[in-house]
Structures are given as structure tokens and as C-alpha cells.
Amino acid sequence: MNGIYPWFEDLYRKIHLYKDHEKLGHAYLILDHEGLGTSNFCFFLAQSLLCQADNKSSTWEDTCQCQSCGIFKSGNPDFLLVEPREEGKQITIEQIRKVSHFFSLKSHYEGQKICVVNSAESMNTNASNALLKILEEPPKNALTILLSQSVGLIAPTVRSRCQIMKVPEPSQDEIMALLSPNEKNSFLLERTGVSYFGNSFVGQDQLKSSPKELDSLIEDLHTLAMKEGCPVSSAKKYSNWKSNEFFNSIELLGRHLILMSYGHELKKLQLSTLAKKNFSILSQALPSDFVFELIADISVQRNLFSRSPSVRFLDAIETIFVQWVIKTRRSS
Numbered sequence: 001m002n003g004i005y006p007w008f009e010d011l012y013r014k015i016h017l018y019k020d021h022e023k024l025g026h027a028y029l030i031l032d033h034e035g036l037g038t039s040n041f042c043f044f045l046a047q048s049l050l051c052q053a054d055n056k057s058s059t060w061e062d063t064c065q066c067q068s069c070g071i072f073k074s075g076n077p078d079f080l081l082v083e084p085r086e087e088g089k090q091i092t093i094e095q096i097r098k099v100s101h102f103f104s105l106k107s108h109y110e111g112q113k114i115c116v117v118n119s120a121e122s123m124n125t126n127a128s129n130a131l132l133k134i135l136e137e138p139p140k141n142a143l144t145i146l147l148s149q150s151v152g153l154i155a156p157t158v159r160s161r162c163q164i165m166k167v168p169e170p171s172q173d174e175i176m177a178l179l180s181p182n183e184k185n186s187f188l189l190e191r192t193g194v195s196y197f198g199n200s201f202v203g204q205d206q207l208k209s210s211p212k213e214l215d216s217l218i219e220d221l222h223t224l225a226m227k228e229g230c231p232v233s234s235a236k237k238y239s240n241w242k243s244n245e246f247f248n249s250i251e252l253l254g255r256h257l258i259l260m261s262y263g264h265e266l267k268k269l270q271l272s273t274l275a276k277k278n279f280s281i282l283s284q285a286l287p288s289d290f291v292f293e294l295i296a297d298i299s300v301q302r303n304l305f306s307r308s309p310s311v312r313f314l315d316a317i318e319t320i321f322v323q324w325v326i327k328t329r330r331s332s
């Protein structure tokens with residue numbers, strides 16, 4: 001393993017190609033999903049862009065001993081990382097002022113100066129406005145790389161100043177290739193699958209208590225996917241659920257849809273026979289890409305709802321259902 005996962009190779013090559021042809025932009029917004037290893041990739045990318053040696057193919061080793069690489073891990077003066085000071089905290093304007101100062105200094109090794117902003121959606125409004133100023137008049141040789149899992153939470157003015165790049169979803173083969181032989185037995189594959197698709201595993205105890213209500217959610221997702229029913233009236237049924245129960249339930253169903261499409265059984269869910277049948281139809285009918293997108297949509301709505309008092313729970317449910325309808329209809 002040379003430090004970069006196979007799903008990053010295209011992105012890596014593209015950026016180096018731009019650099020070789022002197023067409024590198026001054027700001028990139030890299031969109032990813034949790035668990036893909038994108039922040040490590042950004043360090044690797046930054047080191048390779050600052051490296052003074054010649055060969056930067058994707059087999060480039062981050063053990064290079066040029067001056068810039070030699071001090072990269074202990075702190076290269078041409079590299080700056082900005083991220084929330086603690087998980088869940090905001091990125092503040094003071095942190096962005098440091099970026100401005102960093103870019104105002106001359107490059108130490110005559111090359112670029114690179115700033116990576118991790119969890120860019122965590123910038124508060126002031127921070128975001130301050131970054132916008134930098135992006136509007138980027139200093140010479142400045143490269144800003146924003147990294148985010150929630151593009152919807154990044155100010156449109158900031159977004160529009162960046163070239164957007166998406167980290168592609170790894171294929172099942174690519175994931176399998178990274179597992180040791182022991183991990184390939186089905187139990188561990190399932191566990192890897194579940195932790196790969198989201199945060200920690202959400203158990204049945206954190207879901208809506210009655211399996212009947214989970215059944216009804218599956219029935220609605222099924223009906224909407226089959227071009228019947230209306231997303232807005234379906235959404236109303238869930239507005240009296242606790243928001244966490246709704247988000248946990250629909251997210252867990254999404255993860256299980258993906259596991260099912262890889263041939264796993266629904267061992268952990270207590271469902272009626274009809275719900276199981278509907279669920280199985282959905283898992284066969286929908287490409288896993290759509291389900292990945294559904295999970296991403298849920299997480300965007302969940303973040304919006306929890307962070308912004310102006311977003312009503314019912315609006316969040318409606319948006320999830322409307323997106324589900326648009327995506328499933330596009331796929332058929």
C-alpha cells in the first residue's frame with residue numbers, strides 16, 4: 001500500500017496533471033463520505049504537491065527525503081491544516097485569519113503554499129465570509145483544499161469559488177481487496193459493511209420501539225419507489241416521531257438495503273413478512289449508488305435540522321422523501 005486507496009487514484013492523477021500543465025486551480029472542494037480515508041489522502045496529496053523530487057505518479061512514496069517531504073510530518077511551513085478544535089465544534093474566524101496570514105508569507109521552498117480545511121461545513125458564518133475573501137483574491141501560489149461530507153452546509157458563495165471534486169464510492173471488490181482473509185467471512189464483512197456505511201451501529205433499541213412503525217416506513221419507501229403515493233402526505237405520518245428515532249430508523253434501513261444488495265440477510269431487524277418482502281424488492285430494484293445517496297441525503301437533513309432552528313422536522317422528512325422519489329424514479 002503506497003498510502004493512497006484505489007478510489008483516490010483518478011483524483012490524484014487529475015490534480016497532478018493540472019499541476020504539470022500549470023492549470024491547477026486555487027481552490028478545490030473535495031466531497032466524500034465517512035470512512036473513505038479522505039483526510040489522510042489530502043495530507044498525502046499536499047505532501048506530493050509540495051515535494052521537490054520529480055516523480056509524482058500514484059506510486060509516489062511519501063517516504064521521499066527531499067527537503068520539503070523530510071519535514072512534512074513534523075510540520076512543513078508551506079502547509080497548514082485547519083479543522084474544528086474538537087469534534088462537533090465550529091471552525092472560527094480566528095482560525096481563518098491564520099490562513100490569511102499563512103498565505104501572506106513567502107513560500108519556504110519556492111513552491112506552493114497549501115491549506116487544507118477539514119470538515120469545511122463546520123465553518124461558522126464569520127469564518128466562511130473570511131475564507132470567501134481569501135478565495136476571491138487568492139494570493140499567488142496559494143492552494144486551498146476544502147474537505148466536506150455535507151456540501152449543502154457550505155455557503156454557496158464559497159462553493160462557487162471552488163472546483164468541486166467527488167471521491168467516488170469504492171467498489172465492493174476494492175473494499176474486499178483491503179480486508180485480510182479472516183475478515184472476509186460473512187460476519188466480519190457485515191460488521192465492516194455496517195461501520196463503513198455510517199457511524200456506530202444503531203441497534204433496534206434506538207429505533208422506533210414498535211416494529212409495526214418500522215414496517216410502515218418500509219411500506220412508504222416501497223410505495224413511493226413504485227411511483228405511487230405522495231411524499232408530502234407520507235411525510236406527515238412521521239412528524240410525531242422523535243426526530244432521532246426517525247433519522248436512526250431510515251438510516252438503518254438504508255444501510256440494510258446496501259447489505260442486502262450484497263447478499264446479506266436481515267438478521268438484526270424484526271419485520272413483518274410483508275415488510276421483509278417489500279424490503280427485498282427494493283434492495284433488488286435499486287442500484288446501491290442510490291442508497292448511498294439516500295444515506296448522504298439523510299445525514300445532510302439531520303445536520304441541517306440539528307444545527308438550524310429554522311428547519312422544521314417535517315421539512316426535513318419531506319425533503320428526504322422527495323429526494324427518494326426523484327432518485328428512485330430516475331433509476332427506473
Ligand SMILES: [Zn+2]
Pocket residue numbers: 050051052053064065066067068069070
Ligand atoms: Zn519529496
